Amino acid sequence: MENYFWYVLAGVALVILVAAVTIIVGRRPELPPADAPAELPADSAEPAFAEPTDAELTESAWEPEQPEAPESRLARLRRRLSASNNPFAKGLLSLLSADTLDAATWDDLEASLITADLGVGPTTELVEALRKELSVSGGADADRAKAVLRDELLRLVGPDTNRGLNLTGADGVPGVILVVGVNGTGKTTTIGKLARVLVAEQHSVVLAAADTFRAAAAEQLKTWGDRVGVEVVRGPEGGDPASVAFDAVAKGIADGVDVVVVDTAGRLHTKTGLMDELGKIKRVIERKAPVTEVLLVIDATTGQNGLAQARVFAEVVDVTGIVLTKLDGSAKGGIIVPVQRELGVPVKLIGLGEGADDLAPFQAAAFVDALLEES
Numbered sequence: 001m002e003n004y005f006w007y008v009l010a011g012v013a014l015v016i017l018v019a020a021v022t023i024i025v026g027r028r029p030e031l032p033p034a035d036a037p038a039e040l041p042a043d044s045a046e047p048a049f050a051e052p053t054d055a056e057l058t059e060s061a062w063e064p065e066q067p068e069a070p071e072s073r074l075a076r077l078r079r080r081l082s083a084s085n086n087p088f089a090k091g092l093l094s095l096l097s098a099d100t101l102d103a104a105t106w107d108d109l110e111a112s113l114i115t116a117d118l119g120v121g122p123t124t125e126l127v128e129a130l131r132k133e134l135s136v137s138g139g140a141d142a143d144r145a146k147a148v149l150r151d152e153l154l155r156l157v158g159p160d161t162n163r164g165l166n167l168t169g170a171d172g173v174p175g176v177i178l179v180v181g182v183n184g185t186g187k188t189t190t191i192g193k194l195a196r197v198l199v200a201e202q203h204s205v206v207l208a209a210a211d212t213f214r215a216a217a218a219e220q221l222k223t224w225g226d227r228v229g230v231e232v233v234r235g236p237e238g239g240d241p242a243s244v245a246f247d248a249v250a251k252g253i254a255d256g257v258d259v260v261v262v263d264t265a266g267r268l269h270t271k272t273g274l275m276d277e278l279g280k281i282k283r284v285i286e287r288k289a290p291v292t293e294v295l296l297v298i299d300a301t302t303g304q305n306g307l308a309q310a311r312v313f314a315e316v317v318d319v320t321g322i323v324l325t326k327l328d329g330s331a332k333g334g335i336i337v338p339v340q341r342e343l344g345v346p347v348k349l350i351g352l353g354e355g356a357d358d359l360a361p362f363q364a365a366a367f368v369d370a371l372l373e374e375s
């Protein structure tokens with residue numbers, strides 16, 4: 001009986017102990033794990049879970065962006081070109097309208113042209129032509145100097161060259177644009193901008209992310225495509241670029257689109273490696289549709305060095321047009337002349353900024369006029 005009493009007492013004590021421990025533990029504030037994000041203070045105006053915004057609620061009604069209309073885009077880009085290269089052109093004009101055109105003035109003029117990346121050969125030609133035209137009278141008035149400079153620059157740039165993109169595929173298949181060039185020159189950005197231009201001009205487009213070397217490149221292209229509602233065909237990172245290009249062209253044919261634009265990796269490992277890779281991409285695409293345009297992208301700020309690298313690409317694929325990027329703010333517009341001359345291919349498009357609509361068709365007369373515009 002006595003034992004029974006002690007058992008009951010021990011049982012009651014145990015129950016009280018368990019209850020006490022439960023209450024104490026229950027009251028202790030729970031500590032967040034060490035790596036948890038800091039909680040908002042209790043009086044923060046921001047709720048822990050923000051209410052969905054109107055934009056989020058209407059996400060299902062998402063509409064692709066409307067790219068800038070061609071006319072306003074061109075007018076804006078012409079102003080930008082003029083603003084970035086104007087100091088150079090003004091310098092030339094003030095030299096040419098000096099009272100006397102002496103040897104020192106011609107030297108200064110030559111130095112300015114070389115600085116603007118016109119290249120030695122074209123600079124010599126231009127200076128010779130200007131000397132012939134202007135030095136007869138020993139000096140020139142500003143208007144005459146400007147007219148002569150305009151004519152000579154235009155002659156160097158090539159006023160009558162056909163610079164249109166060949167977008168028309170044979171027998172109802174899409175036109176195929178293959179975009180090549182050293183990495184970092186602006187290939188992916190150019191393709192994104194080009195897709196916008198094509199959409200603005202009512203073309204239907206598919207993009208191929210055949211730069212499988214860098215996962216971010218495919219992601220970047222997808223973002224560009226999504227913005228204007230253009231399909232982007234991708235493959236696994238490190239996968240076969242030719243197979244991505246093939247799938248994209250097959251999709252373009254199946255969907256009946258007008259143009260397929262193919263992004264490629266720009267690694268300059270070895271010339272043979274590059275030749276194999278680009279050659280294979282082109283061959284595989286052409287099982288489905290002819291490549292109608294091969295655009296080589298060159299960064300205008302890299303000068304002669306960029307030109308030397310571009311030459312390797314031109315040797316391994318038949319380039320049909322050049323895109324000169326980063327012409328904004330570089331005052332190196334002169335590079336257009338040696339680029340065309342050395343590669344034997346016209347500049348067809350120019351990049352004038354990082355903005356979505358900062359790509360313009362290259363027009364020789366408009367370009368020279370923008371350089372010489374009064375501002």
Ligand SMILES: Nc1nc2c(ncn2[C@@H]2O[C@H](COP(=O)(O)OP(=O)(O)OP(=O)(O)O)[C@@H](O)[C@H]2O)c(=O)[nH]1
Nearest residue numbers: 183184185186187188189266325326351352353354
């Ligand atoms: N200022 C300026 N920047 C540009 C222009 N075009 C491209 N860029 C910038 O150049 C950088 C490189 O562009 P990408 O399009 O990634 O170059 P990429 O040739 O595709 O490079 P990889 O994918 O590495 O082969 C980006 O920061 C672009 O915003 C241009 O016309 N002007």
